[in-house]
Amino acid sequence: MILRDKIISRAQGEGRAYLMEHECKEILEKQGLSTTGASAVQTREEAVELSSRIGYPVVLKVLSPEVVHKSDAGGVKLNLKSAAEVERAFDEIERAFAGKKLAGVAVQKMASPGLEAIIGVNRDPTFGPVLMFGLGGIFVEVLKDVSFRILPVTGKDIDAMLREIRGYTLLKGYRGRSVDLPALKELLLKVSELVLCYPEIKELDLNPVFLYEDGNIIVDARIFLDETVPVDPISAPERERTSLRGLFYPESLAVVGASDTPGKLGWNVFDNLLRHQFPGKLYPVNINAKTVQGVPAVASVHEIEGPVDAAVILVPAAHTTGAFRECCEKGIKYIIVESAGFAETGEDGKDIEQELQELAKTYRCRFVGPNCSGIINTQHRMVQSIGTVGELRRGNIGLIAQAGVYAAGMLWGVRHTMDFAIVATIGNKADLNETDMLEHLGEDDHVEVICMYLEDVKTGRRFVDVAGQVTARKPVIILKTGRTEAGKKAVSSHTASLAGNDLVYDAAFRQAGVIRARDNEHMFGLARAFSRQPLPGGDGAMVISYTGSLGVATADALSMNGMKPAELDGQTHRRLEEILPPFVGPQNPVDCTFDLHAQQLREIIEVGLQSDNISSFVAILQAEILQTYVEELKKIDFRGKPILLCVPCKEFAISEVITLEQAGFPVYATPEQAVAALSAMRHYAVNKCEQHC
Ligand code: ADP
Ligand code: MG
Numbered sequence: 001m002i003l004r005d006k007i008i009s010r011a012q013g014e015g016r017a018y019l020m021e022h023e024c025k026e027i028l029e030k031q032g033l034s035t036t037g038a039s040a041v042q043t044r045e046e047a048v049e050l051s052s053r054i055g056y057p058v059v060l061k062v063l064s065p066e067v068v069h070k071s072d073a074g075g076v077k078l079n080l081k082s083a084a085e086v087e088r089a090f091d092e093i094e095r096a097f098a099g100k101k102l103a104g105v106a107v108q109k110m111a112s113p114g115l116e117a118i119i120g121v122n123r124d125p126t127f128g129p130v131l132m133f134g135l136g137g138i139f140v141e142v143l144k145d146v147s148f149r150i151l152p153v154t155g156k157d158i159d160a161m162l163r164e165i166r167g168y169t170l171l172k173g174y175r176g177r178s179v180d181l182p183a184l185k186e187l188l189l190k191v192s193e194l195v196l197c198y199p200e201i202k203e204l205d206l207n208p209v210f211l212y213e214d215g216n217i218i219v220d221a222r223i224f225l226d227e228t229v230p231v232d233p234i235s236a237p238e239r240e241r242t243s244l245r246g247l248f249y250p251e252s253l254a255v256v257g258a259s260d261t262p263g264k265l266g267w268n269v270f271d272n273l274l275r276h277q278f279p280g281k282l283y284p285v286n287i288n289a290k291t292v293q294g295v296p297a298v299a300s301v302h303e304i305e306g307p308v309d310a311a312v313i314l315v316p317a318a319h320t321t322g323a324f325r326e327c328c329e330k331g332i333k334y335i336i337v338e339s340a341g342f343a344e345t346g347e348d349g350k351d352i353e354q355e356l357q358e359l360a361k362t363y364r365c366r367f368v369g370p371n372c373s374g375i376i377n378t379q380h381r382m383v384q385s386i387g388t389v390g391e392l393r394r395g396n397i398g399l400i401a402q403a404g405v406y407a408a409g410m411l412w413g414v415r416h417t418m419d420f421a422i423v424a425t426i427g428n429k430a431d432l433n434e435t436d437m438l439e440h441l442g443e444d445d446h447v448e449v450i451c452m453y454l455e456d457v458k459t460g461r462r463f464v465d466v467a468g469q470v471t472a473r474k475p476v477i478i479l480k481t482g483r484t485e486a487g488k489k490a491v492s493s494h495t496a497s498l499a500g501n502d503l504v505y506d507a508a509f510r511q512a513g514v515i516r517a518r519d520n521e522h523m524f525g526l527a528r529a530f531s532r533q534p535l536p537g538g539d540g541a542m543v544i545s546y547t548g549s550l551g552v553a554t555a556d557a558l559s560m561n562g563m564k565p566a567e568l569d570g571q572t573h574r575r576l577e578e579i580l581p582p583f584v585g586p587q588n589p590v591d592c593t594f595d596l597h598a599q600q601l602r603e604i605i606e607v608g609l610q611s612d613n614i615s616s617f618v619a620i621l622q623a624e625i626l627q628t629y630v631e632e633l634k635k636i637d638f639r640g641k642p643i644l645l646c647v648p649c650k651e652f653a654i655s656e657v658i659t660l661e662q663a664g665f666p667v668y669a670t671p672e673q674a675v676a677a678l679s680a681m682r683h684y685a686v687n688k689c690e691q692h693c
Contacts (some may be wrong), residue, residue: 003197024221035218037108044090048083050107057110060089063103114210121195121204124504127460135167136208148507179211202226244440247334250309251280256323257314258284258292266314272383301330310334317341321355328363337369353430372427373404379446395419398447400437417661421446433458442470449530452478467512479517528666529677533642535685538615540566542608543589545620546596551589554671561679566613575607598632617643626656646674
């Protein structure tokens with residue numbers, strides 16, 4: 001609900017973009033929040049009179065539309081204990097601010113000391129209003145110990161944002177003192193509500209708020225207004241939602257710009273479609289050719305008899321509008337513009353993009369790109385990639401990539417160890433964006449884990465909502481670049497988009513339950529585990545190693561990631577003793593040295609599988625004899641418990657690694673990488689349960 005407030009209207013009427021402390025506090029008190037007071041006086045007599053009514057000690061502060069930082073200029077007089085002190089303070093403030101426009105002097109009660117906190121809201125260009133919480137003083141200024149959430153927030157979001165700060169222990173209680181967490185939570189929720197009700201509030205800053213064992217009090221407040229009420233990403237009109245099934249599973253496909261000349265992109269795309277045996281009807285469209293790669297061609301989509309579900313456009317940017325219009329006229333509802341040379345190159349390109357947007361609106365069709373590498377759907381044997389792609393196994397991983405060449409380029413290699421269901425590239429996102437794709441992949445049952453490579457997010461709040469719904473069903477792992485200023489420059493010249501603030505992205509991802517990857521290796525490492533192994537049902541892992549040192553490193557990594565090497569119960573202990581060589585102690589990590597041959601590995605795992613304490617396995621194997629393990633591992637019935645493998649120097653045993661991966665056993669180069677994947681799976685399982693159990 002959008003509300004009008006007379007204080008805000010008055011300030012705007014006076015051409016002010018800044019609300020003074022007493023004005024802010026009046027608004028806050030109306031919201032039911034407790035503050036040190038919002039009274040202003042004009043004379044020293046009034047100051048004395050009000051002080052005796054409030055009760056000493058009191059605080060006097062300068063109130064001026066020209067003073068933002070009151071204490072810097074001597075405008076805050078604390079702990080005044082008598083009428084004489086109040087009079088002196090009043091005079092001092094008047095003298096110090098003689099040259100400024102004074103709105104009066106605030107008289108308020110002196111709050112008793114508490115734990116200082118800072119609460120703020122600002123508007124992010126991508127995500128709209130963002131709530132911030134941190135502990136005051138050095139925690140904020142030096143340690144930058146703050147957390148963010150995108151508004152609106154739920155009570156659970158607030159719990160999570162409080163837990164996220166490093167100073168959480170201080171809130172929760174130390175040396176017998178704690179903070180009234182329910183009252184703090186209510187304060188944060190009310191502040192959020194306030195900002196959503198008054199969209200003119202551009203920035204709000206409560207600094208400090210004193211937190212007590214019982215309740216809290218807002219000691220200082222500032223609000224900045226926006227002259228133009230921004231259209232928040234929350235309320236920005238969304239295009240009506242269309243099913244994207246026809247885009248991902250078309251039964252007929254026109255390829256405008258399909259080429260008979262090897263080396264051209266139009267050749268690559270058509271070759272991919274033929275080579276992967278696209279199951280529907282294929283129509284190459286080329287004004288200069290009678291056939292393309294042996295398939296009869298037409299000069300225009302108008303010549304195609306019967307309906308066409310989707311079209312790929314590969315002609316040069318300058319000819320795109322014409323080709324696009326013809327597709328629209330033909331009644332094609334999904335168009336994939338792979339050509340480059342649009343907004344990413346300059347103003348002319350932007351204009352063409354706009355023409356495409358208008359055509360799409362007029363003809364009620366949806367399009368992908370421009371400047372992308374199309375869609376790959378192995379479940380539909382449809383490969384539209386601009387790079388030629390060899391055999392692809394059908395899999396359950398979804399990949400959404402902003403950059404076309406990124407996806408096309410990676411696929412050549414990663415297809416050996418990752419099996420994709422869908423790869424969707426989105427390019428300049430002139431129409432369909434990352435959120436639309438995520439929504440579809442979330443609903444597509446062939447996709448069980450989703451990776452996204454993003455440079456920015458187009459629809460802030462909608463992204464958080466959609467991602468939140470998808471992560472409740474399947475894991476979403478995102479690699480977001482453009483984190484630094486240098487990165488941002490590269491991004492804007494690359495896909496014509498401006499990156500938002502990285503901390504806010506981080507908050508949005510957490511809020512939606514998204515796993516944020518550090519780099520490609522990390523993202524793909526997580527995806528390999530999620531796509532091939534079940535989620536661990538507990539924190540305890542059995543570590544089996546051929547080297548003690550890496551066993552210890554694994555144990556460390558587990559502990560540092562909220563998991564642990566499982567405790568061995570008496571029976572497991574005895575069973576291990578029976579099968580281990582005499583020089584190996586039955587403990588966890590199990591260090592077998594060079595005796596960790598394949599059969600030994602299987603026997604140890606089978607003992608571990610019988611223990612309830614053990615919910616997952618990390619096995620550190622020798623690259624030299626890697627080929628010997630796969631058959632024994634395949635014999636094991638893991639009964640829903642995951643296993644991840646660590647093979648030091650795995651890059652030198654790549655064909656054996658591929659065999660293991662394809663048999664369903666993810667392989668990592670270091671214990672830390674293996675545990676990063678395992679613990680991400682565990683955290684995902686716990687979060688999912690917290691949300692839905
Ligand atoms: P500024 O505009 O400089 O931020 P503040 O109103 O925050 O001014 O005052 C500066 C400091 O003085 C606060 O951080 C707080 O520690 C203290 N202070 C201000 N008002 C009060 C009050 N009513 N009771 C107790 N301490 C106060
Ligand atoms: Mg302050």
